[in-house]
Amino acid sequence: METREIVVVGAGSAGLATAALLRRRGIGSLVLEAGSEPGAAWRSRYDRLRLHTPRLLSGLPGRRIPRRFGRWVGRDDLVAYLQWYADVERVEVRTNVRVERIDSVDEAWELETSAGPLRAATVVVATGYNAVPFLPEWPGDFVGELLHSSDYRTPQPFQRRDVLVVGAGNSGAEIAQDVADGGAARTRLSVRTPPQIVRRATAGVPAQVLGMAFRRLPQDWIDPVSKAMRKAAIPDLAAQGLPRPEHGLRTAFLATGTVPILDVGIVGAVRSGRVEVVAAVAGFEGSEVLLADGSRITPEAVIAATGFRAGLEPLAGHLDVLGPRGLPLRTDGPPALPGLWFVGFVPTLGGQLRDGSIAARRVAAAVAAARSGSREAYTAMVGT
Numbered sequence: 001m002e003t004r005e006i007v008v009v010g011a012g013s014a015g016l017a018t019a020a021l022l023r024r025r026g027i028g029s030l031v032l033e034a035g036s037e038p039g040a041a042w043r044s045r046y047d048r049l050r051l052h053t054p055r056l057l058s059g060l061p062g063r064r065i066p067r068r069f070g071r072w073v074g075r076d077d078l079v080a081y082l083q084w085y086a087d088v089e090r091v092e093v094r095t096n097v098r099v100e101r102i103d104s105v106d107e108a109w110e111l112e113t114s115a116g117p118l119r120a121a122t123v124v125v126a127t128g129y130n131a132v133p134f135l136p137e138w139p140g141d142f143v144g145e146l147l148h149s150s151d152y153r154t155p156q157p158f159q160r161r162d163v164l165v166v167g168a169g170n171s172g173a174e175i176a177q178d179v180a181d182g183g184a185a186r187t188r189l190s191v192r193t194p195p196q197i198v199r200r201a202t203a204g205v206p207a208q209v210l211g212m213a214f215r216r217l218p219q220d221w222i223d224p225v226s227k228a229m230r231k232a233a234i235p236d237l238a239a240q241g242l243p244r245p246e247h248g249l250r251t252a253f254l255a256t257g258t259v260p261i262l263d264v265g266i267v268g269a270v271r272s273g274r275v276e277v278v279a280a281v282a283g284f285e286g287s288e289v290l291l292a293d294g295s296r297i298t299p300e301a302v303i304a305a306t307g308f309r310a311g312l313e314p315l316a317g318h319l320d321v322l323g324p325r326g327l328p329l330r331t332d333g334p335p336a337l338p339g340l341w342f343v344g345f346v347p348t349l350g351g352q353l354r355d356g357s358i359a360a361r362r363v364a365a366a367v368a369a370a371r372s373g374s375r376e377a378y379t380a381m382v383g384t
Contacts, residue, residue, distance in 0.1 A: 004030045006367065007111060007120040009099045009315075011038040011091075013353050014344030015126030016082060017060045017360035018367075020089035024062075025368050029124075031091055032113065034098040039082035041128065042075055046152050048178045049075040052170065052200055052262040053351040060085050061357050072200075102316055102340070109339060122367060124341045125316065129327060132311030135304055140284035142302060149175055149305040155182020164289060164299035166190040166281050168242075170259070172305030173266040179303070180274040188299065189270075190291070192280035194245045196260030197234050197267065234263065240270045241277030259347065310345060332359035333366060341367060 006022065008015045011033035019029045033040060042049075050072045051058055058073060059065045063085050069077040086093050094115075101112040102123060111118045133150040149171045155178050163184045165176040168191040180187040236244065269275040279293040281302075288296045310326050321336040323329045328342035335341050343363045348355040 001110075001117050001119055003119045005120065006030070006122045006124070007032060007109075007118065008124045008126055009102075009111075010126040010128065011035075011082075011086065011093045011095070012041060012126060012128050012344070013039070013060060013082065014128065014356040014360050015124070016086055016089070016091055016093075017357045018124055018126060018343055018364050019091045020085070021061055021360055021364035022367060023090060025364065027368060027371060029092070030120075031086075031093045032097045032099055032111075032118075033093055033095045034114075036095050037079065037083060038086045038093055038095075039079045040095075041131070042082070043079050044150060045075055046149070046171075046175060046178065047075065047154050048174060050264075051078060051353070052264075053353060057351055058353040059357075060353070061361065063088065099315060101314060102319070104319070104337070122339045122341070122370075124343055124363060124367065125312070125328075126343045127310070127312070127315075129310045129345050129347065130308035132309045134307050134309050136281075136306055138281060138283050140290070141286070142284035142289065143287050144299065145301040147301075147303055149303055150308075152303055155179045155184065158301055159183040160185050161300045162186045162298070163301050163303065164188045164190060164278070164281075164297065165303045165305055167305035167307065168192070168195040168261065169305060169307065170261055171307075173261050174264065175303055175305055176275045177265045177269045180269055186276070186299075187274065188276045188278050188297065190278050190281050191242065192292070194243050196245055197242075197263055198260050199234070200262040200264055234267060235271065237267070237270055237277075240273075242270060316340075333362040335366065335370070339370075 006027065006029035008019050008029050008031040011031045015031055016038060019031050022029050035041065035043070037043065054071050055065045055069060055073050065073055065081050069081065073081070098114040099111050100114065103110045109120050109123045111120065111123065133148045135148050152175055158179050159182060161184055163179050163186065165172050165179065165187070168189060172189060176187055176189045238244070266275065270277060278297065279291040279295065281289055282292045283290045287298050289299060289302065290296055312322055312326055312328070316322060319337065321328055321330070321340070327345050328336055330336045331342040331345045341363050343359050344356040346355070346359070
């Protein structure tokens with residue numbers, strides 16, 4: 001069985017940052033990636049995707065994203081940056097290896113992988129909280145085309161068709177706009193709860209900066225300030241089916257862990273009627289979609305932008321380290337168990353890439369501090 005001192009599971013931004021920071025401390029690690037390249041999860045998203053966080057606030061530790069990629073970095077440019085980062089930081093990434101289970105064996109960790117078993121003194125799990133597509137179990141059957149947003153790439157297959165997008169998050173809003181722009185005969189967006197909406201940038205200031213600033217405000221100020229900002233920046237869309245939420249940004253974020261929609265065109269699309277807002281999906285009946293308000297519609301295709309889950313249960317559910325939402329009970333700093341860390345599993349208003357890098361610094365420092373014990377375990381495993 002192959003034995004390594006430190007294994008990082010996942011070559012996304014948090015995993016690469018952790019491995020790079022460890023290497024700068026003189027500590028080597030092996031990064032295992034289920035996809036065919038670093039950042040493979042980004043490659044599988046829709047073509048239109050761009051970061052909602054500006055380039056200067058999205059780079060990994062020590063390496064800025066190149067200026068040529070523009071202020072709002074596109075999907076393919078981000079994947080290219082992550083590959084470059086792994087190369088220049090000399091991170092050892094082994095692709096096309098899926099880790100299926102982690103077990104504690106003889107004071108070390110044994111990983112079951114698609115390429116065979118592997119042992120390590122220390123394991124850092126960095127697979128992210130958006131790893132597995134989630135599709136609700138709606139009652140009934142739909143005879144039209146039904147796909148998850150993770151399978152959506154371009155609007156071409158939906159030209160001249162009646163399309164329903166389900167889910168008022170950032171992916172749902174952008175895909176609905178993309179489908180409408182791409183020539184769909186009709187585009188509707190199914191909304192269960194009126195979403196928080198903010199401009200991607202206001203007077204040139206990115207929403208990410210505002211999210212970072214909110215952390216410094218007294219907690220009871222955030223909701224009133226965010227509600228006032230929405231009223232000033234976002235027109236009233238109640239007549240189009242998107243009324244302003246009753247609560248502010250903080251209350252909504254604490255309740256659901258979801259970030260607000262960053263408007264890159266959905267507000268204009270809803271105001272103009274190119275995207276029509278309808279009620280939540282209650283179920284299917286043949287060619288009909290049943291809505292929560294009692295109405296029925298007959299789209300030809302349904303795109304479920306219903307989110308993702310971390311999907312950690314097969315990997316670590318038996319270790320009693322996961323909370324009720326399937327996320328690690330301890331992450332981004334302290335170990336979940338001796339020799340087992342999680343990094344990058346906290347939803348944030350400050351930007352996934354930026355906050356993931358901050359978390360990677362804490363985890364790398366914690367792993368380094370515990371390394372003497374890990375070295376003893378590693379030496380015991382290899383017998384030298």
